[in-house]
Amino acid sequence: TQLLEQSPQFLSIQEGENLTVYCNSSSVFSSLQWYRQEPGEGPVLLVTVVTGGEVKKLKRLTFQFGDARKDSSLHITAAQPGDTGLYLCAGHTGTASKLTFGTGTRLQVTL
Amino acid sequence: GAVVSQHPSRVICKSGTSVKIECRSLDFQATTMFWYRQFPKQSLMLMATSNEGSKATYEQGVEKDKFLINHASLTLSTLTVTSAHPEDSSFYICSAGPVREKLFFGSGTQLSVL
Numbered sequence: 048t049q050l051l052e053q054s055p056q057f058l059s060i061q062e063g064e065n066l067t068v069y070c071n072s073s074s075v076f077s078s079l080q081w082y083r084q085e086p087g088e089g090p091v092l093l094v095t096v097v098t099g100g101e102v103k104k105l106k107r108l109t110f111q112f113g114d115a116r117k118d119s120s121l122h123i124t125a126a127q128p129g130d131t132g133l134y135l136c137a138g139h140t141g142t143a144s145k146l147t148f149g150t151g152t153r154l155q156v157t158l
Numbered sequence: 159g160a161v162v163s164q165h166p167s168r169v170i171c172k173s174g175t176s177v178k179i180e181c182r183s184l185d186f187q188a189t190t191m192f193w194y195r196q197f198p199k200q201s202l203m204l205m206a207t208s209n210e211g212s213k214a215t216y217e218q219g220v221e222k223d224k225f226l227i228n229h230a231s232l233t234l235s236t237l238t239v240t241s242a243h244p245e246d247s248s249f250y251i252c253s254a255g256p257v258r259e260k261l262f263f264g265s266g267t268q269l270s271v272l
Contacts, residue, residue: 089162
């Protein structure tokens with residue numbers, strides 16, 4: 048079983064702070080995705096990283112794929128209350144479209 | 159973008175009854191759909207892979223007789239929770255694709271078994 052461990056599990060910060068969420072595995076993934084999920088809804092895709100060492104930016108969010116394609120990070124700059132949600136990384140192993148989801152990081156941003 | 163519709167969004171049923179959840183791809187054909195289960199404040203756990211026209215592939219530990227999956231067309235997969243019990247209460251989510259290498263998720267179904 049391929050495991051994707053996310054850290055921290057829970058993060059409560061104030062508006063304007065920066066944060067980093069980590070996603071680690073002992074397995075190699077052909078690609079890795081980050082999702083954000085709000086209560087009672089399905090996850091929404093934020094980004095897909097494919098190449099080892101790849102860095103992608105989405106406004107205040109910066110995503111990095113590890114050189115060995117086993118880990119990834121999500122950095123949020125100047126967090127806002129609208130960033131609150133469950134952040135999930137998910138890895139593709141190249142088998143069809145099967146995704147393995149990480150353990151999740153619950154982010155709460157307060158005013 | 160591709161849209162996946164999941165119904166119902168919420169269902170409450172008595173213990174021992176069966177519940178059917180539908181997952182439809184509205185503007186694309188999905189040969190493969192996936193069913194996930196999510197407990198409160200936890201991540202998504204893949205239950206099974208639904209393949210159009212063939213039997214579903216279940217993940218280890220998931221009872222195939224308990225969670226019946228039917229993928230009779232390229233736009234519809236159904237998950238039936240048979241003889242539901244309170245421990246089956248959970249948030250169930252489907253996904254379909256890939257479309258341009260992306261999976262698209264339904265909005266989920268909150269099942270509560272009394």
